[in-house]
Amino acid sequence: MKMLKLSFVWLLILSLAVLAACTNSDSSTKDDETETSKPATSEGTETEESDEKVSIEFWHAMSGTGQESLDSIVKGFNDSQDKYEVVAEFQGTYEESLTKLRGVGGTKDAPAITQVFEVGTKYMIDSGYIEPMQKFIDKDNYDLSQLEENILNYYKVDGELYSMPFNSSTPVMVYNKDAFKEAGLDPEKAPETFSEVIDAAAKLKKGEMYGFSMLTYGWFFEQLVATQGGLYVDEDNGRSGDATEALFNGPEGLNVFSFLDTMNKAGTFGNFGTNWDDIRAAFASGKVAMYMDSSAGVAGAITNARFDVGVAYIPHAEEVKRNGVVIGGASLWMSKGIAEKDQEAAWEFMKYLTTPEVQAQWHLDTGYFAINPKAYDEENVKEKWAEFPQYKVTVDQLQDTVPGLATQGALISVFPESRQQIVTALEDLYQGKDPQEVLDKAAEGTNRAMEIANKTKK
Incomplete structure (x- = not known):
């Protein structure tokens, strides 16, 4: 009953939503979308070979230049190892993508990763669809201090990180x-x-x-x-x-x-x-x-x-x-109810996304912030900033932001x-x-x- 009520609330919200966040380039959809085939299994029967890649779906709302850069990053991850494969699938606008997630959220059919705009944070936390990122951070002893504090703060509640920041802007x-x-x-x-x-x-x-x-x-x-x-x-x-x-x-x-x-x-x-x-x-x-x-x-x-x-x-x-300033944009959410190996694959991809080299590429391709500030020390970023010092102003403003309830941003469904x-x-x-x-x-x-x-x- 609780989930039905939440769904009703979100339908009300979507009916009144206007102007998708600036981080979503447009609302066009693809004619041909990749459909991920998942390994078939039956009760008591092991049909997946030990050396078979774990393939996961990543639903996103990036189009245009953002999608081109994201596809390149996904390819880089897939080529970097032979254990996991990420299939990035464009789902339309943030609102359209979230509407689709409502149909499968919390089940084994949900995508391993979903990109959700920042104003959907409260809804996602309450939805029951997700596993907080903190679970994987604690299990892996992942060092969160390497990431930008004033970006992480938006997606933290009571000191717990619920999603991984991705395309962030102010x-x-x-x-x-x-x-x-x-x-x-x-x-x-x-x-x-x-x-x-x-x-x-x-x-x-x-x-x-x-x-x-x-x-x-x-x-x-x-x-x-x-x-x-x-x-x-x-x-x-x-x-x-x-x-x-x-x-x-x-x-x-x-x-x-x-x-x-x-x-x-x-x-x-x-x-x-x-x-x-x-x-x-x-x-x-x-x-x-x-x-x-x-x-x-x-x-x-x-x-x-x-x-x-x-x-x-x-x-x-x-x-x-x-x-x-308060961070805007979107973050990546881990699905609850999917196979543990799929969650593991999703977590490995998210860690890859946060590396300085990948974040430098993302920053230069799209203009979004690097969530790992070490990316700004990469030579390609230094060269770009020397040519366009205006880029540095945006980062300086973010890093000069005083942490507090006001700049952490509001959470309402x-x-x-x-x-x-x-x-x-x-x-x-x-x-x-x-x-x-x-x-x-x-x-x-x-x-x-x-x-x-x-x-x-x-």
Whole structure:
């Protein structure tokens, strides 16, 4: 009954989910997907030969460049040893992949590894589908200290790591250095606070060029709240128990909405909607001088612009110290209910993924962070950073992040729905409605969703 109730909750969430995370390149599906054949067995009969490779399925949602890099990494693992074989299978968007997992989760037919976006973390922990990574870490005495602490923290609850981080990103502020020069601003020193951004945006507004823009997307709002030290929900951001009340409509959230409202009313804010491609195209074509993007979008911003591109930390309210950023992206989950040998194969692959050499390749291919910081010492990474120092800014911001409940990130099972509430609030704000009023309405919607989810779970 509990699983049926969880399934109902997730169906509700999926029906209201909008805008898959920036880490999912597109929602296209493949015409021909590889189907893994599993060794057939019958009761009391051993049909698998001792020297036969253990073949496991890895469900993922990477497309485009991300899929190309992932396929290369999987091939590298398969070629590196003769005991295991990983078959990577594209399953569509994060939402589509998770819907498919619901049909087989917790059974022997589940894929050994599933990639799930970060806002699905709470759902996965509660689902009963998974084995926590900590089980394998403890059994193998695996040294977690070699991995990036500020990435691991998101996927830890009560000190236990539930999934292995994979494609990880954070937001950054990207700006047009040429426009800064023309406006009399220092191109090597981006504004750091909300008021500094407001002032710079006014100077940068020229003709069809707006000073600043931010995608109408809840993720950026969450980050601007967290860098002020603000919590998204109660119960220690949902990490000491099931959250019941939204806190994002407090002083920190109001600071963010007032910041955007000021520029919107002044005509220096460009509203380019909810589509990543639209806001990135606006920057590349000179229609906006500063905007928020994912760290994984930096390479594209540099490549597509006809001007010199700068990258900076995200801004914060002047009355607080910068706390840093919350990790975004997705992680890899180990299935429960599958054969022990399949879990062993999955764990060996995950360890391979975390090596400096593999992480260096992943970082350079895609722009995502290396979860093993030793990757940044690899010569190919050093060479790339020397050519594009903007890459290093994204890593510096992550490593400068102050660990805490705010930057660890919130855990709620209805996060996609809550993000939709924020999108609606932002749209209303840009139509001239009161910042506190629209924030309170979004908080009420989130509270209702959490109440339903918590009741259904019990």
